[in-house]
Amino acid sequence: MKLLSLETATAAGGAALVIDGVVIGESMTTKDRRHAETLLPSAIELLAQAGITVQELDGIVIDVGPGLYTGLRVGIATARSLAMASGSGLYSLTSLEVLANDERLGTSQTVLSVLDARRGEVFAQYFTVENGQRFPQGEPRVLLPGDLIEEMDTRPQSLVVVGDGGVRYQELFAHLQGVEFAPVPLFPSPATAAMMVERGGVTKQDIPSDVTPIYLRDPDAVANFKVAAPSRLADS
Amino acid sequence: MTKEMILAIETSCDETAAAVVDEDLHVLSSVVSSQIDLHASFGGVVPEIAGRAHVELLEPVVQEALEQAGRSIRDPGVVAVAVTTGPGLVGSLLVGLSGAKAMAYAWGVPFLSINHLEGHLFAAQLESDSLVFPYVTLLVSGGHTMLIGVHGPGEYRLMGETIDDAAGEAYDKVARYLGLGYPGGPAIDKLAAQGDPTAFRFPRALPGENLDFSFSGVKTSVVRAVDRSPEINVADVAASFQAAVVDVLVAKSMQAVERIDATAIVLGGGVAANSLLRERTTTAALEHGVQCALPSLAMCTDNAAMIGAAGWHRFRVHGGDDFSIGANPSLVLEMERA
Structure with missing residues (x-):
């Protein structure tokens, strides 16, 4: 399988390209909160080095968290849009x-x-x-x-x-x-995620837009609101 | 021959929007999924709630816009993807930006980075073929209050802006104080119709030649008036507040029109949906013998069609943007200060 894996759940984000179980390349950066700027260019570079197009991919692999919320949304919006626009499969794993x-x-x-x-x-x-x-x-x-x-x-x-x-x-x-x-890894690696898909056991997502972040926490405003006015929230 | 099309995406605040706009700036589809209900309990937009909603809605809204234009996400037939990259809430902007870049790359077309404010300036052109440069746009929303001289596409002069609250922000704050709910603009507008606009004389700030605005004073005056007499007639307060705000907006707009000998006054932004502002601007434009362009309510509030219109301009004069561009929550519109 040709798999492009995207990782944005933590401060360390990046992309990996795995073809038939071989890690062709993995590109990571720890520039926090810059995932939106670096993620797609990293993926484009990996694909260009391997000489393949996004349409030739069998799947996009994405880490859906739990993790840092903004990063998760950047990764998931990128992965879902890539998969839907190119017709590639979409695979999701947790961080x-x-x-x-x-x-x-x-x-x-x-x-x-x-x-x-x-x-x-x-x-x-x-x-x-x-x-x-x-x-x-x-x-x-x-x-x-x-x-x-x-x-x-x-x-x-x-x-x-x-x-x-x-x-x-x-x-x-x-x-x-x-x-x-364990001294390493400190953060989830997109190459590992792709290898997990390659080995099987990760279900392809039939409806890409159903792939959403795992937050595990309410937004602060909702959490505070539940404490301050539980009845009003129930009514709304 | 079929016309070329741009897909546009807008997620700068609390609306998830997508549109398809053709080369003649005809809107083939414009889908807006509002999150107002999600934020209403909190009296304003909650950034984290907005971000969560955008990531759920983005592709469904894009698919709907493409389908209404007779296309699909696998066969979009567009020549570029335009997206708002600022100003706005960073967590909201990043969702639309990430999706737009990915779609543009997968489709092999350029991605266009668009300033939300420039979108509002282009909104009028989607509905009025007859606008002649130069004209003055009063951009008035929850985040902005600006008078901009539009001398050509991309040629803007900032003639005045608020030195404190945006007009829409003042509406929201006063509405909250009066217990009218969120968003405040429509609530005050509706109640004001039943009140006496001359009941209270709230201040008109920064009179004279200055085209800048200030709305914190009128807001404070409302609070003082209500504090002084708790039994106050709320409809009269709403009507008098609205009269004060609209008086200033219209007077300064017309000064701006005279200053650059503009052919038209154009309204843009969410507050441009206000009924009194629309009525008074229409009357004032007639008196001054200039055209008055009032975008439809759908074009006043945030939408992606206006981003598509600005996108066509950028596509023609600049071409595609680099995929390494990020969101800029405080993105400034390049303008001469006139």
Whole structure:
């Protein structure tokens, strides 16, 4: 398959081109909040280097979060519009599963993917291993790092924490036995996402416009409103 | 021979809009999906809510616009894609910009970066073939209050602008204070029809030769009047406030018309939908012997057809823009200060 993968869920964004299971190129930048400027030019350059057109792609792969909201919308609007305008397939993955499936982690241990959600919170999800494959446990969540660690006290197993959220709050994990921190990756990689599609098991999205970001939080105004005037919100 | 077409996209604030405009500036389709209901409970546009709605609506709105023009997203038949890149809410702008770039690239056509304000200046040309340069456009909305001398396509002179609140912003604030809801313009306009515009004498700011505007004083005066007498007749307040705002807008517009010997006065922006402003501008234009161009209500408020009209101009004089262009929430329209 010819797959163009787009990544904008975190401060590190970029694109990757994977053809028949070979990573032809991956272009990443950590210029925060510049995804809208760099994403499409990166993709165009990768396609040009490989000498293929967007119409020749079998699929566009997109990380739908959880992550930074504005970045997610840039990536998803780009991916959906590319797919719909070119007729390519569209495949979506979550940021936390892309992190957990990074080949640099190996497949021997349970992984806890943790991304910095800003405002003192993290996005987190566990992934176990069976027959060399990773399986998500539960849904992606947003929570305080302290709450995540509190519930880990009752998980007597060795695991690897991966992602910039784990690194940021590493000292909070210090008292836990059997917890390792993966030095890389800090962020989900678009090449990994494309390889996951290549290996199968990621469903093609038949209706591209149904692919939307995973936010996990209400907009602030709605959250404040629910606290201040729950009845008015229910009426509206 | 079929005419060439541009697809235009506008997501600068709380409307997700797409349109197809042909080379003669005929609007083949103009689809606007308003989010007013989503924001009404909050008394104003909530940027994060707007961003979320845009990303859900973008491609469905584009598909609808293309289908109404007899095309489809796989076979759009357009020569370029124009999109608003500023000014506006950055999180909203980025959705339309990202989609527009991707579609333009996939279709192999240029992408055009359009200033939202220039769109408003072109809106009148979509509905009036008879406009002759130079004319004066009063651009008046929730974000802007400007008098612009339009001397040719792309040739603008800023003749006056607000030094504090935009007129529409003053409407929203006063409406909120009077408990009339959001958006404030239509609410005050409606209530004002039942009130006495001479009941209160609210201030007309910056009289004389100066073409700049100020609306914070009239807003404060309304608040003081209501605070002084809680039993006040709200319809009279609305009518008197509206009279004060419209008096200033019309008087300065006509001064601008005289100053550059303009052939017409043109209204643009959301406040251009105001019934008193339309009525008084029409009368004043007649008295001055100049044409009065009042865009339809759909063309006053944010829409993509006006971005398509500005897009045609950019396409012809400049060609396509680079795919590395980002959104600029405070994008300035290139204008001489007259």
